[in-house]
Each structure stands twice: as structure tokens, then as C-alpha cells.
Amino acid sequence: MIYNYYKRKEKYFKILDILRGDLLTDSEIKSVKANVKKMNEYHFFNLLNDLIYYKSIHNLTIKELSCFFITEQKVSYENYLLPFMDSFDDNKHVYETYLSLNFRNELENIVDYLINTKEYPKSTLRTKLLYLKDCIYNNNFLMIECAKESFISYCDNIENSNENSTKISFSLEVIGTLNEYENELNSIIKKINKKIDSLNTVIPKRGNYLVDLDNELLKDLYSLLEKNMFIDQNKTTQNQFIQVLKSNWEDHNSIIHLEMDNRQFYTFISKMDEYLGFKISIPSIEFAENIENKNGKIKANSIYSSKSGKIIPPKRETEIDYIVKKIKSKV
Structure with a gap:
């Protein structure tokens, strides 16, 4: 259908x-x-x-x-x-x-x-x-x-x-x-x-982002996000970062805390899809409630509304692009 x-x-x-x-x-x-x-x-x-x-x-x-x-x-x-x-x-x-x-x-x-x-x-x-x-x-x-x-x-x-x-x-x-x-x-x-x-209310929250990127590459991604201050390392460890992206949601309570606004977050997710070939659905992120940004829990409507009608690129887009391309070069 x-x-x-x-x-x-x-x-x-x-x-x-x-x-x-x-x-x-x-x-x-x-x-x-x-x-x-x-x-x-x-x-x-x-x-x-x-x-x-x-x-x-x-x-x-x-x-x-x-x-x-x-x-x-x-x-x-x-x-x-x-x-x-x-x-x-x-x-x-x-x-x-x-x-x-x-x-x-x-x-x-x-x-x-x-x-x-x-x-x-x-x-x-x-x-x-x-x-x-x-x-x-x-x-x-x-x-x-x-x-x-x-x-x-x-x-x-x-x-x-x-x-x-x-x-x-x-x-x-x-x-x-x-x-x-x-x-x-x-x-x-x-x-x-x-x-x-x-x-x-009647079904346990089950699922997985199906990220098949090697753990070492995910560690590199975490390090680049940390170096550029796009992730709160005090709230999200490297192991928690990998756990959220690769493990079943019901098997852990880890949360990724990103230091990005809604437009930067959308850009990051889009470039992960464009350069690394895996798509993380924003409604799935909203549903899983295990990835947050500066605005708190991800709301799909807010993410998509933040980018609509905007001609000027988000702040620090070049740095986000560099981070994902750097990981792409190692794949």
C-alpha cells in the first residue's frame, strides 16, 4: 500500500x-x-x-x-x-x-x-x-x-x-x-x-538502527565529534555512543547527547546517509528516545521544520561535512 x-x-x-x-x-x-x-x-x-x-x-x-x-x-x-x-x-x-x-x-x-x-x-x-x-x-x-x-x-x-x-x-x-x-x-x-x-503503551519499545559501521570507525567518529565539540562527552561515553548505534534499543539505557541544534542535527544525519550509505530515520530516533540534541529529545516535526524554507546553511556545516567525509575516507 x-x-x-x-x-x-x-x-x-x-x-x-x-x-x-x-x-x-x-x-x-x-x-x-x-x-x-x-x-x-x-x-x-x-x-x-x-x-x-x-x-x-x-x-x-x-x-x-x-x-x-x-x-x-x-x-x-x-x-x-x-x-x-x-x-x-x-x-x-x-x-x-x-x-x-x-x-x-x-x-x-x-x-x-x-x-x-x-x-x-x-x-x-x-x-x-x-x-x-x-x-x-x-x-x-x-x-x-x-x-x-x-x-x-x-x-x-x-x-x-x-x-x-x-x-x-x-x-x-x-x-x-x-x-x-x-x-x-x-x-x-x-x-x-x-x-x-x-x-x-501496549508494546515494548524494540528496534535497532542497523548501523553496520565497524566499531573502530565509530570510535573515530566519536573522537571527531568530541574534538569539534559536537557531542557532550560528560554525558555520553565512547562505549555508550557505539551501544546506541549498534545494539538493540531494549538492551540498554544509553543516550547520545549531541551538541547540535536542529538544523545541524538534520545536516549530520543526512550526510551520514549520503557519505556512509546508512540511513537513520528521524521518526525512529523520536520513537527510540535515545539520541538528543541541544533542544532535548528529538522531535521529527521540529527537525524538518527547522530546515524548511532555509537558504542559508546551518552554522558549522563545513565542520560537520569534514567529519563525515573523514570517516568515509577510512571505509
Whole structure:
């Protein structure tokens, strides 16, 4: 179910090829819009970002963007007159326009199914929910942020642009619509968290980060973190550091205390994946509660929020990069 949600279909690339063409006809726009509407949220935002990459927002027309953002109307009644009342006329209400996202709502249905299903053992269900939560942060939120940053950048540069005011207004509405959808996605994450918390009350906390790096390399990593003051050696010994990364969580009470803020921590975890080839899931860290940073216990939402929309790199990123590359050179 989760795998199929994130798997790209052949039709995706066919639609992208049409959108990459020049001077789309009205019939092509109509066809693309209909096919986009059948896409789930993840493929919708991937297609939008791919289109922005190939054409850039400056070259995209409102007609092309309307394949993704539908202008709709709602009635706004004046003088608190309600729609079911008989004593109102056309002068008492106005029509307001707003943008909606042209995709098929599928993610919340998947979450609701997992939350209510009796199909899986509780431990398996918890694992699936943790995995889905990680996918949402690393895919859905990331795609939304990429799209939003593109529109924000476009609007920020309008002073040096000859774009018409209609497209600028449209883009500002898009940014607002994307912000609203981010709030909806955060509500979905809260539902997942609530279910995971309920499972934690009846299931022992079991698991492992599956770090297969040699112990000597982990000792070197600890030493480099200590030398650069990225770890609190008074609270975390070298043995505890290795124990957290390699042992089963239920077999120890050790905690890694890192001297990093949320953005530095995300950078560190990402570079461990990029250079050393193993991925430590941030939702799993939140679940295990055995790695902390300057903000205390790791909260996935806080970690991902800290990096979103930030152009300036985190403080001391070069040093974090050096540490992980140094370990990579010894592998």
C-alpha cells in the first residue's frame, strides 16, 4: 500500500512530456488537467516540481499552472445572512474565488486504514506507521517546500521582472494554498503520532538502527565529534555512543547527547546517509528516545521544520561535512 503510493507510473512521464512541450493547445491542457486530477498528492507535487525545473515559473503560463491549481468559487453572505434563510436576495451575498489543489486525496485514506485496520500485528503496524511518517517527511513535505520556495523566489524577484500583475497575484495565491495544505499534512502526522503513542503503551519499545559501521570507525567518529565539540562527552561515553548505534534499543539505557541544534542535527544525519550509505530515520530516533540534541529529545516535526524554507546553511556545516567525509575516507 505504502510502496504503491510512492511508485511512479508510466503515465506520469507521458504527462510530463506533454507539459514540457511548447504552446500547449486547449485540448492538451484539458487532457493534462484531467490526468493530473487522478494523481495522488506525492505524484502531483513531483510533477509540478519537474515542470518548474524544465520550464521555470517565469516561463510557465497561468494556463499551464491551472492544470495543478483550480480556481473555484464559494458564496460569502453579507450581514450574517445564512444560505437557508428565505429573506435574502442577490445583493446580500458575493462570490469569492480561491485556489484548490487538483489531486486525488489518497494519503489520509491510507493513514485512516492503517489506524483502524486489524490486519497486522501491533508491532508490525507500529513499524509501518513509523516508516510512513518518515516517507511523508522526506517526500511529501520536501516536495511541497520545493514548490513553495520556487513561487516565493519568483515573487521576491518581481521588481526586476516584466511579468504581469495577474500572474504575480496568482502566484501569491498558490503560496497561500500550499501553506494551507502543509497544515493539513501536519494534521495527518498528528493522527499517526496519536496511534503510535497508543501502540507504545501496549508494546515494548524494540528496534535497532542497523548501523553496520565497524566499531573502530565509530570510535573515530566519536573522537571527531568530541574534538569539534559536537557531542557532550560528560554525558555520553565512547562505549555508550557505539551501544546506541549498534545494539538493540531494549538492551540498554544509553543516550547520545549531541551538541547540535536542529538544523545541524538534520545536516549530520543526512550526510551520514549520503557519505556512509546508512540511513537513520528521524521518526525512529523520536520513537527510540535515545539520541538528543541541544533542544532535548528529538522531535521529527521540529527537525524538518527547522530546515524548511532555509537558504542559508546551518552554522558549522563545513565542520560537520569534514567529519563525515573523514570517516568515509577510512571505509
